[in-house]
Amino acid sequence: MNGVEIVAGTFGFAGLFLGLILYLKFPPGIWGGIFWLPKLWADAWSPVLALLGLAGFFLGWIALSPFAIVSGLAGAVLLLWHIHLITRGGDPLIPVFGADQVQQIQTGTTKYRLIQPNPPPAKGTRDLILGPGKDGAPPLLADLWEPSEGTPRSGLAVIYLHGGAWQALDKDFLAQPLFRRLANQGHVILDVAYPLAPQANLDLMLIGVGHAIVWMKEHAMEFQVNPERIVLMGVSGGAHLALLTAYAPGHPAFQHVSQREDMSIRAVISMFGVTDMAAFFDEYGKTTKKQPKFSSQITRDLLPLMHDRTRVDRFMTRNRLFPAYRYGNIPGGALLIVGLMVGTLVEVPESYHQASPIAYVSSHCPPTLQIFDDNDFIIDASHGRRLHKALCGAGVRSVYIEYPQTVHGFDQYFGVSRRISPSAQVATYEIEQFLSIMV
Numbered sequence: 001m002n003g004v005e006i007v008a009g010t011f012g013f014a015g016l017f018l019g020l021i022l023y024l025k026f027p028p029g030i031w032g033g034i035f036w037l038p039k040l041w042a043d044a045w046s047p048v049l050a051l052l053g054l055a056g057f058f059l060g061w062i063a064l065s066p067f068a069i070v071s072g073l074a075g076a077v078l079l080l081w082h083i084h085l086i087t088r089g090g091d092p093l094i095p096v097f098g099a100d101q102v103q104q105i106q107t108g109t110t111k112y113r114l115i116q117p118n119p120p121p122a123k124g125t126r127d128l129i130l131g132p133g134k135d136g137a138p139p140l141l142a143d144l145w146e147p148s149e150g151t152p153r154s155g156l157a158v159i160y161l162h163g164g165a166w167q168a169l170d171k172d173f174l175a176q177p178l179f180r181r182l183a184n185q186g187h188v189i190l191d192v193a194y195p196l197a198p199q200a201n202l203d204l205m206l207i208g209v210g211h212a213i214v215w216m217k218e219h220a221m222e223f224q225v226n227p228e229r230i231v232l233m234g235v236s237g238g239a240h241l242a243l244l245t246a247y248a249p250g251h252p253a254f255q256h257v258s259q260r261e262d263m264s265i266r267a268v269i270s271m272f273g274v275t276d277m278a279a280f281f282d283e284y285g286k287t288t289k290k291q292p293k294f295s296s297q298i299t300r301d302l303l304p305l306m307h308d309r310t311r312v313d314r315f316m317t318r319n320r321l322f323p324a325y326r327y328g329n330i331p332g333g334a335l336l337i338v339g340l341m342v343g344t345l346v347e348v349p350e351s352y353h354q355a356s357p358i359a360y361v362s363s364h365c366p367p368t369l370q371i372f373d374d375n376d377f378i379i380d381a382s383h384g385r386r387l388h389k390a391l392c393g394a395g396v397r398s399v400y401i402e403y404p405q406t407v408h409g410f411d412q413y414f415g416v417s418r419r420i421s422p423s424a425q426v427a428t429y430e431i432e433q434f435l436s437i438m439v
Contacts, residue, residue: 008059008068015053015075018042022082022405025375029287032377032407039375039407043082044421047114050079085404086422087112092430096397097437105436107185111429116419122183123148130192131211137195140208142215143171145179145189146223154186154439155226156266159212161238163271163409165378166205166340167197167333174412177419178428185432188223190216194241198339202355203253209245210257217262231438232268233431236379236408239273243357243387247365251354267367267438269431272379272408275387277355281337281345283380290334293346302334361390367397369434371427373406401430 021042026032042049053076060068093102110116123146131140147153160179162169171193179189194208213230220227234242244251246268254263274280285291292298338344341351353359368391372384381402391398403410403423410423418424 002063004059005063005065005068008056008063008065008072011052011056012060012068012070012072012075013056015049015056015079016071017075018049019053019075019078019082022046023078026377028283028377028380032375036377036407039405040410040413041417042079043406043410043423044413044417046079046082046422047420050076050083053079082405083422086406087426091433092399092401093433093437096399101437102433105433107429107432107436109181109429109432112422112425114420115416116425118419119177119180119184120148122146122180122189130215131208133195137199137204140195140211141171141193142212143191144223145176145183145191147183147186147188151184152186153188153224154229154436155224156186156229156231156435156439157188157190157216157220157223157225158182158231158233158435159209159216159242160189160191161194161209161232161234161241162191163234163236163238163412164196165336166202166237166240167336174414174418178411178431181428181432182435185435187435188225194238197336201342202340203256205241206245206251206253207256209241210254210261210263213245213263213265214257214261227262228264229266229439231266231435233271234269234273235271235411236273239270240275240277240357242268243270243273243275243368244355244360246368247357247360248354265366267369267434269369269434270371270384271411271427272372272376272381272384273357273370274379275356275358275383277337277341278345278349278352279383280379281341281352284337287377288334288336292334292338293344295338295344295347298335298338358387358390361387361394361396363395365391365394365396367399367434367438369399369431370401371411371430372400372402373408373410373423374402374404375406376408378408399430399434401427403427 021039026035053072056068056072060072091102125144127141128144129139130142133139162171162173171191182189190212192212195204216230217227232242232246246265249263341348345352370384370388372381374381384400388398388400406423411427413421
């Protein structure tokens with residue numbers, strides 16, 4: 001076997017294997033978690049992988065390698081068809097807002113390119129203090145991103161809530177390319193480091209979001225923002241907080257913000273957010289077998305343990321990469337939902353009802369954009385479908401988009417792949433279009 005044949009076989013096999021990964025559906029829980037990263041990267045780099053498959057095909061033809069020819073061509077076809085499924089025509093905003101309004105949008109960006117151009121820089125201000133911490137907790141911080149000099153301001157602000165299952169990650173996590181794109185449209189972005197579990201429960205998180213809205217409205221004139229043009233946007237756990245804040249301004253948690261403040265918003269964007277906490281408790285329990293049905297079932301091995309001694313501990317906790325690590329929890333820990341809700345579904349069913357955005361659907365809900373993946377091992381797309389159906393039934397302008405062969409977090413990547421990924425490109429474009437309508 002010569003060198004050309006080896007290279008051809010490697011390229012062909014890589015394209016075929018990762019192409020097949022995209023078409024396989026994995027169940028929620030551990031198996032979905034195992035194949036999550038390969039499928040995430042197969043989607044993100046599908047154009048490059050398709051080119052590798054074609055290279056394997058042509059090199060296999062030169063080297064007379066049947067394996068490279070077949071695997072390279074099959075992989076390239078699978079990957080190119082995936083790109084087609086993600087980027088094919090049709091504008092999901094038109095049925096909701098009408099063709100005339102959508103066609104008037106001029107964002108200056110395209111829905112999909114092989115490589116999207118790098119957006120120009122935005123003006124950033126780090127670690128703004130939005131409010132004091134509660135009960136000795138650190139103050140509420142945020143980063144502010146503004147249009148660069150010479151970019152006309154739209155008057156619209158986006159309050160962004162990062163993902164991380166309510167317990168991990170921080171502001172400025174892999175979202176700067178999106179912020180730069182949105183700032184280039186003239187929008188202002190407030191990226192909030194809301195409190196995290198297990199130190200904070202759901203009410204404390206909502207209070208943090210409420211303070212962010214009030215802060216943005218109080219400083220609207222300073223940043224040339226119309227206080228009636230503030231949009232909430234969240235990812236995963238942050239999407240749940242965004243939806244709940246948008247639909248339930250009367251939630252008991254907001255009594256601790258200020259009953260006199262206007263917390264109304266213009267619209268809300270959810271990237272694969274939970275919409276029914278009672279259903280999610282049951283779904284989570286099926287994949288996390290140790291999740292208790294009663295607090296009396298919490299054993300010593302499930303209780304928080306303190307880990308804050310080594311450099312690894314400090315890196316994981318103090319940089320908000322994964323603060324829950326300090327308490328002996330892991331992503332998918334058995335007490336995540338129980339701690340978040342301060343009880344199990346059997347014990348505090350009303351709290352789960354109050355924490356469900358779908359429970360507040362009415363004609364007063366703001367326009368909503370939901371974007372989901374169809375193979376989510378954490379939050380099933382049924383959450384988005386059910387909310388969309390309820391919103392439409394209430395006469396609310398609701399846009400629901402579900403991308404095939406994608407997984408949780410398909411919109412966030414390290415490095416240049418966000419500019420290459422078909423699903424991330426199309427999702428960003430739809431967000432830009434939706435925000436332009438909200439101006």
